[in-house]
Amino acid sequence: MADTRQNYVGGEWTTADTGETVDVVNPADPSEVVYTYQNSGAEDAATAADAAAAAADDWGATPAPERGDILREAGDILADRKQELTELLTDEEGKTHAEAGGEVQRAIDIFHYYAGKTHDMGGDVKSSSGQNTNLYTVDEPVGVVSLITPWNYPIAIPAWKMAPALAAGNAVLLKPASVAPGPAHAIVEALDEAGIPDGAVNLVTGPGSEVGTEFATNDAVDAVSFTGSSQVGNMVYDQATEDQKRVQMEMGGKNPTLVMDSADVDEAADIVAGGAFGVTGQACTATSRAIVHEDVYDDFVDAITGRAESIEIGPGDEYDMGPQVTESELEGTLEYIDIAEEEGATLVAGGGEPEGDHLDDGFYVEPTVFTDVQNDMRIAQEEVFGPVLAVIPVADYEEALEVCNDVEYGLAASLVSNDHSEINRFKRDVEAGVVKINEATTGLELHVPFGGFKNSSSETWREQGDAGLDFYTISKTVYENY
Incomplete structure (x- = not known):
């Protein structure tokens, strides 16, 4: 029997309250069960949201370079396990080894990139029109962010959402797609080993109708980032914006x-x-x-x-x-x-x-x-x-x-x-x-914005690069008269 992987909530590996699990099979040989994962419900997601809310203030107050050290260490751990993760990605999602290896390297590079970015975070100093006044902005984390990710890039997309979210000081709720959750699970394992504080990152596997809906609507959640089909994305958008959560939707293409x-x-x-x-x-x-x-x-x-x-x-x-x-x-x-x-x-x-x-x-x-x-x-x-x-x-x-x-x-x-x-x-x-x-439509650089028009996107916030940090921060403007 394949190993059973657990959720990660409040710094602990836990089983779902539902008591249910789901097998993930190899698409090249569906008789082979790769791993068994928790088939969680809304209560499991709500518990994770509580853990994230409890951790958000302390993680947000952690100096950004210190957060970056944890991201860099997580990236190093992923690099040490690149071959293992390449094989896992192929086994769960079906990519060739060359494609899977490239995607794993992309996740490693993203964590290292945003680790470096933490040294430049904070805000901007501006010139005041008045005497004896300092004028500047302060960038702060949004708070608790829900990340709902697809199966087709099961390590790259969780990485390019998680790394900037954590770099900016947000507490993270992650729901990977049930079809291929293993690579996202491995990222969380790396962050745990790198010493991320309890509750700063939480992973819950399970159906979108239960876990995804709770992550989109829970009162503790301040922002939702989704990648997937336009049909599901529009549903998540409606759920999340009902109480004016910040949303980022990347959806289909033709x-x-x-x-x-x-x-x-x-x-x-x-x-x-x-x-x-x-x-x-x-x-x-x-x-x-x-x-x-x-x-x-x-x-x-x-x-x-x-x-x-x-x-x-x-x-x-x-x-x-x-x-x-x-x-x-x-x-x-x-x-x-x-x-x-x-x-x-x-x-x-x-x-x-x-x-x-x-x-x-x-x-x-x-x-x-x-x-x-x-x-x-x-x-x-x-x-x-x-x-x-x-x-x-x-x-x-x-x-x-x-x-x-x-x-x-x-x-x-x-x-x-x-x-x-x-x-x-x-x-x-x-x-x-x-x-x-004179290039293919596929293939993206990690340091420039990514997003679509029309029904490919909510047209709100872009991902990756500096734009990837914008979604996860909110600015205060400070007038300091001395």
Whole structure:
């Protein structure tokens, strides 16, 4: 039987009051239980909120560099365990070892980055218009923050929420996704070993309907940061803002890459393939639409089809692309493939479950490419959280931009072009929070803001970099007349 992992509340590892647990299985081999976790309820979440509230003042009053020392030590502990965590991430979420290792390193780098940032925190000194007056701002922690994180980046996203929240002096409540909570659990273990005070960080695993709702509505909570689907995010937003909590929502995407007639087709195909099929298409920034100039359309279709068909599928420790995370995610992807065919799109690559002895038990789907896609088709409008690409022909840049922006999402978008006029117009006119030129829609630097437009975000606060600290702090302006 797999080991049972506990919640972390008030500095103690505890079991859920519900007495229930849930198994997390390997998506490459669902007969293998990786770990068993607490299936907690609202009462468990409320107990954690009480612990965070009790710890918030003392943790907020701790000198910021001292908080940074704990974050740095936690990052070092994660670094020492990188190989172990890489294997855990692959086992629970399904990423390849290369993808999982990169994500673990990202979490390490984030903790080290925000550890350094603690030495520059505090506020700004301004010039007063009056005599004998000091004028300055003081940045203070918001208080207790709830972090609700998804399964598709199960260590990077908890890290980029937790590290700035703790650096700023907030007490943290963390609810990782039930599908792959192990990597977030490992972060909390590292913080515990690094000496974080009791109650400053708390982790409760369990369903969003119980734990997530309590974390969004509990009176002790001052702010809520959520990453996940737009449908769930909008529910959390409504719950949290009912009593005017500060909210940060990062949600879905329908991310395009525009391929113009000046582009190198092979380079464009490499860029789109990386964005569409990397991490099995299970990224909010994944490329799901290729909007292609008609002059290079046929050549691009040939090239992207070749890229899709060359990908070797299987368990993440040996192959190019791993499984989808659960059977329900696989079924959702296959359903969208059926819908696309019913709507008249042409399937030119993939479209089914691959065959092979090493594929019999896992949640695998082939990298899939559709052509002859119209922008009003569901395959072009709705988020498909899998390796499915819709290729849409356009006559010129103006039509490409119109198609690009004609969706309810606005997370990431890229342009492959050597035309400087198109490049500068695209940067100005695209409706997306992340804009890439001659790069894939996926891939983010940790020191610059991340967030979307429209239904991809609450459009309130950005994550990462200095912007990541803004959400977790509140300013006082001080007039000191001497």
